[in-house]
Amino acid sequence: MRLLCIETSSRRGSVALAEGPRVVAARSHSEQAAHAERLRPLLDELLSEAGWSKKSLERVGVGMGPGSFTGLRVGIAFAQGIALGLEIPWVGVGSLAAMARACPPEAGPIRVALLDARRQEVFAQAFSASGAALSEAEALPRADALRLLGARFPGALFLGEVAAELGAEPAYRSESTDLPDARGVAVLAAELEPAESIPEPLYVRDSGATPQALPPSPFQD
Structure with missing residues (x-):
């Protein structure tokens, strides 16, 4: 199965093509502010590199957050537009789950993915080595996150560039665990x-954003 995967929940915007889970x-x-402008050129480059036609794509996977409200809307709208234009299914995956899944199972039995949430907070979620969620995605005070998570998940392995900063x-x-990445999305999307219903973005906290209409499909002729 040929997949197109997209991740735009952080300042990094990424696109990947995969055969099943193999990227x-x-x-x-x-450039977080340029996600909307960069996604289509990145996709065109990838299709050319892989020698794939756009019509050969069979599924779209996209990171659903938590993360940047604007970034999520851009990535999800782009994924939906492609899926609608090509009449193929799309799946949404957790952005923190994608980070955790990009970490090798042998690295440790429990891993906690962290992502900068701004407002002096971090998004956090714990997973087993197999990728099973051990907690819900949540926003924690940046100054207290490691103490709180360490008490709940003793010996856990921390993922994310914000973990290193702390x-x-x-x-x-x-690279694939410092920030959410389309390569991690590919494993889960496969x-x-x-x-059956349209997946909802995982905002964790109120965005205060006004929903916007989907743009035209990037693949409409």
Whole structure:
């Protein structure tokens, strides 16, 4: 199954093509304000690199948060537009779950994914080595996050660049676990079945944002 995967919940915007869970090609950028402008060019580059046609795509996977409200809306709208234009299913996956799934199982039995939530908070969620969620995604005070999480999950491995900024130990660092990435989305999107109803973004806290209409499909001729 050929998948297109998208992640825009943080300042990094990333796109990946995968055959099942195996990533074939991936691209990213680090200009959060440019997610809307960069996604289509990144996708075009990937399709050319992989030698795939747009019509060969069979499923779209997208990170659903938590994360940047604007970033999530951009990525989800882009994913929906492609899925609607090509008449293929799409699946939403948790952005923190994608970080955790990108961490090798042998790294530790429990891993806690952290992501900067701004407002002096961090988003956090704990997972088992197999990727099963051990807690709900939540927003915690940045200054107290490690203490609170360490008490609840003793010996847990911390993921995310914010974990390194806070001096978390033990910690695991890689490009796909420092920030949510489309490569982690690909593993989960290959496993999940499309929902019967449209998945809702995982905002965790009130965004105060006004919902916007979907843009035209990027693949409409």
